[in-house]
Amino acid sequence: MEIVGGIFLLAGVLVSLFYGIIILIKAFQTSILWGLGSLFIPLVGLIFIILHWQITKQPFLRSLISIPLIIVGAMLMPQQM
Numbered sequence: 568m569e570i571v572g573g574i575f576l577l578a579g580v581l582v583s584l585f586y587g588i589i590i591l592i593k594a595f596q597t598s599i600l601w602g603l604g605s606l607f608i609p610l611v612g613l614i615f616i617i618l619h620w621q622i623t624k625q626p627f628l629r630s631l632i633s634i635p636l637i638i639v640g641a642m643l644m645p646q647q648m
Contacts, residue, residue, distance in 0.1 A: 572643025579636030586630035590615075593622055 594615050595602030604611035616623045 568643050569645050572640045572645075574640070575636050575643060576640025579633040579638075579640055582636065583630055583633035586626045586633075589626040590623055590630075593619070593626070597622075 590612065591602065591605055594605040594612065597615075597619060601611075601615050605615055616627050
């Protein structure tokens with residue numbers, strides 16, 4: 568089961584990373600300051616998503632697919648004690 572858990576966990580991380588990069592690209596397309604702020608300052612990316620909802624809605628909502636994948640993957644991984 569740990570192989571299946573690892574696959575789910577890896578898939579969730581890759582989906583999250585992919586859509587996070589898409590949102591970062593959209594931030595840089597809007598302004599260099601939004602892009603740099605999203606890259607280096609915590610919560611600026613979230614503020615960008617809220618203020619520019621029309622252009623970030625699709626990648627943000629698709630990135631939420633990663634949450635159940637990561638949870639299932641973590642639950643199927645063996646516990647280290």
